[in-house]
Amino acid sequence: xxxxxxxxxxxxxxxQTLSLTCNVSGASISSGAYFWSWIRQHPxxxxxxxxxxxxxxxxxxxxxxxxxVSISVDTSKNLFSLKLTSVTAxxxxxxxxxxxxxxxTYYVPVDYWGQGTLVTVSS
Amino acid sequence: xxxxxxxxSVSGTPGQRVTISCSGSNSNIGTNYVYWYQQLPRTAPKxxxxxxxxxPSGVPDRFSGSKSGTSASLAISGLRSEDEADYYCAAWDDNxxxxxxxxxxxxxxxx
Numbered sequence: 343x344x345x346x347x348x349x350x351x352x353x354x355x356x357x358q359t360l361s362l363t364c365n366v367s368g369a370s371i372s373s374g375a376y377f378w379s380w381i382r383q384h385p386x387x388x389x390x391x392x393x394x395x396x397x398x399x400x401x402x403x404x405x406x407x408x409x410x411v412s413i414s415v416d417t418s419k420n421l422f423s424l425k426l427t428s429v430t431a432x433x434x435x436x437x438x439x440x441x442x443x444x445x446x447t448y449y450v451p452v453d454y455w456g457q458g459t460l461v462t463v464s465s
Numbered sequence: 466x467x468x469x470x471x472x473x474s475v476s477g478t479p480g481q482r483v484t485i486s487c488s489g490s491n492s493n494i495g496t497n498y499v500y501w502y503q504q505l506p507r508t509a510p511k512x513x514x515x516x517x518x519x520x521p522s523g524v525p526d527r528f529s530g531s532k533s534g535t536s537a538s539l540a541i542s543g544l545r546s547e548d549e550a551d552y553y554c555a556a557w558d559d560n561x562x563x564x565x566x567x568x569x570x571x572x573x574x575x576x
Contacts, residue, residue: 379565388467388570389502389510389553394563402563438509448516451500451555451565455509 344368346439346456354433354463360426364439364456371420372397377442379452380413380424382435390435391451394442395422429463436460468493468566469554476574482542485571487554489535493566497557499537501530504551504570513552514539541573549575 350362362380369376379394393403395413403411412425426433437459440452470488477483487499501514512521514530517537529540541548554568 389555389567391565391567404564405561445515448498448519449557450512450515451557452502452510453512453515453521455511458509 344441344454346441346454348437348439348456348459350459350461352460352462354429354461355465356430356463357428360424360429360433360437360461360463362424362437362439362459362461363421364423365419365421366441367420369441369454371415371422372417375444377444378413378415378422379440379442381438381440381452381455383438383458384435392424392426392437431463434461434463467569468558469556469568471552471554471568471571473569474572474574476576477541477544478576479544479546481544482540483544483573484541485539485552485554485573487537487539487568489537489556489566491535492560493535493556493558494532494537495535496559499530499532500555501528501539502553502555504553506550510553544575546575549573 345367347365354360374397377394377396380392382390395401410427415422439456441454443450443453498516502510503513504510517532518530527543531538551570553570558566
């Protein structure tokens with residue numbers, strides 16, 4: 343059974359860096375069949391794609407966040423991480439880590455989600 | 466402002482059939498597959514439809530997807546109270562260098 347679990351501080355001060363980790367079990371983060379994403383949801387709002395990293399370490403970021411975002415992978419620990427710099431109150435959201443899958447002709451954006459973690463930006 | 470456009474809300478009574486629309490452009494829906502996600506209250510989203518009209522294992526055949534041009538639809542037949550949730554469409558966007566775009570979400574209320 344594939345499981346993803348986010349971890350990290352629930353409170354970050356303005357101008358600081360938001361750092362989250364996603365521990366993956368039940369799937370190898372090194373597999374070429376998958377890619378690993380971060381998605382966020384502002385309170386009471388819709389979903390926003392932050393970016394993803396593939397098995398080769400290639401990264402793809404939402405242009406609206408690209409200058410502040412970094413996603414990395416630790417294959418030895420089977421986890422991946424998100425860093426978002428210079429945060430403001432507008433970055434307060436539930437952050438989801440997720441697995442995407444290449445299935446034949448389909449590139450499924452997300453087939454498994456973490457439970458999500460609320461990060462509040464406040465002094 | 467979401468790249469894909471969905472109605473904010475739809476409603477129906479048990480047993481009824483409802484549809485949720487999702488409108489995009491040539492760079493996303495017009496060129497790439499559409500995916501649908503269901504988000505029950507206070508939970509993470511769940512994949513409902515992939516590849517425009519394919520259901521993952523375990524998703525009831527009451528849920529179906531379709532696409533025409535730059536628009537897509539999710540249909541739910543035999544509406545049940547447990548279908549009350551938020552529904553999101555999604556697609557890869559060729560203009561945004563490998564980014565997925567979502568609709569703003571549609572709240573389905575079962576009356």
